[in-house]
Amino acid sequence: SQQGEEDPQALSIQEGENATMNCSYKTSINNLQWYRQNSGRGLVHLILIRSNEREKHSGRLRVTLDTSKKSSSLLITASRAADTASYFCATDYGNKLVFGAGTILRVKS
Amino acid sequence: DSGVTQTPKHLITATGQRVTLRCSPRSGDLSVYWYQQSLDQGLQFLIQYYNGEERAKGNILERFSAQQFPDLHSELNLSSLELGDSALYFCASSEREGSRGRETQYFGPGTRLLVL
Numbered sequence: 001s002q003q004g005e006e007d008p009q010a011l012s013i014q015e016g017e018n019a020t021m022n023c024s025y026k027t028s029i030n031n032l033q034w035y036r037q038n039s040g041r042g043l044v045h046l047i048l049i050r051s052n053e054r055e056k057h058s059g060r061l062r063v064t065l066d067t068s069k070k071s072s073s074l075l076i077t078a079s080r081a082a083d084t085a086s087y088f089c090a091t092d093y094g095n096k097l098v099f100g101a102g103t104i105l106r107v108k109s
Numbered sequence: 110d111s112g113v114t115q116t117p118k119h120l121i122t123a124t125g126q127r128v129t130l131r132c133s134p135r136s137g138d139l140s141v142y143w144y145q146q147s148l149d150q151g152l153q154f155l156i157q158y159y160n161g162e163e164r165a166k167g168n169i170l171e172r173f174s175a176q177q178f179p180d181l182h183s184e185l186n187l188s189s190l191e192l193g194d195s196a197l198y199f200c201a202s203s204e205r206e207g208s209r210g211r212e213t214q215y216f217g218p219g220t221r222l223l224v225l
Contacts, residue, residue: 030209035216042111042199042216043152050211088152092210095165097142099152 004032004089004100012106019076021103023089024069032065033090033097034074043088046074081109112136113217115200121223127188130220134181134202140164141183142203142214143175147196158183159206190224197221 007022023032031050035043049056049065049072056063062075076083086102112135122128134141143155145168154167158177169175172190177183187194198221201214 031211033210033213040197040219040221042113042218043201043214044111044216045213048211048213090210092208095208096154096157096167097207097210097214098154099144101151 004091004098006087006089006100006103008103009101010104010106012108013079015079015081015107015109017079019079019083019105019107021074021087021105023072023074023100025072025089025091025100026070027093028067028070029091029093031092032063032072034061034063034072035088035090035099037086037088037102039085046087076105079105079107081107083107111215111217113200113202113215115198115217115220117220118218119221119223121225122190123225124190124192126190126224127186128190128222130185130187130198130200130222132183132185132200132202132217134183134200135215138202138204138215139181140203140205140207140212141177141181142201142207143169143183143185144199144201145196146199146219150196152199155185157207164206187222192224195222195224 004025034046088102114133155169157165197219200217203212
């Protein structure tokens with residue numbers, strides 16, 4: 001089974017609105033990463049947050065990590081049509097990086 | 110452009126056949142990772158090589174094998190292909206061995222395999 005699970009599975013919003021995606025994981029982690037995938041293309045790294053960090057920002061992205069709840073959230077502010085993509089969290093599991101099932105975000109213009 | 114290249118982009122073959130997918134990592138990256146992405150299984154980690162040696166293994170079938178060459182490019186060999194092997198196969202690279210999930214992985218554009 002997946003180490004990380006995203007929620008919701010799909011999200012549809014209007015341009016300009018904020019989008020929040022959540023990730024839950026099962027075992028303790030050292031780091032958590034978020035990636036974006038445009039349709040059928042390779043994944044692109046967005047942000048990495050370490051287990052001793054609680055919040056991290058990168059442009060319009062804000063990631064939080066709650067290790068007590070084994071969960072993370074990715075907030076995209078002022079969304080744009082170009083943000084339409086699938087978003088995956090990835091956690092370390094042993095020597096591996098394990099990806100969740102992803103959240104499909106659709107931003108309507 | 111991530112700097113990771115994969116060939117071919119598309120591959121159509123028949124059941125029972127064998128194919129080889131090729132990956133060139135970003136310049137200077139020592140680790141190569143292979144992933145399989147399908148609608149029902151999601152993104153599955155297959156195997157990782159670091160500086161020519163196998164570093165980590167995931168859900169890789171015995172019919173599949175990989176290697177990393179001295180110039181650091183990698184090949185994924187898929188044999189006795191079945192319909193269920195149809196998927197997107199991604200290669201990614203990172204600078205070092207990527208333990209504890211502390212390194213960014215840079216993904217190639219993928220090879221889309223269709224087994225008929």
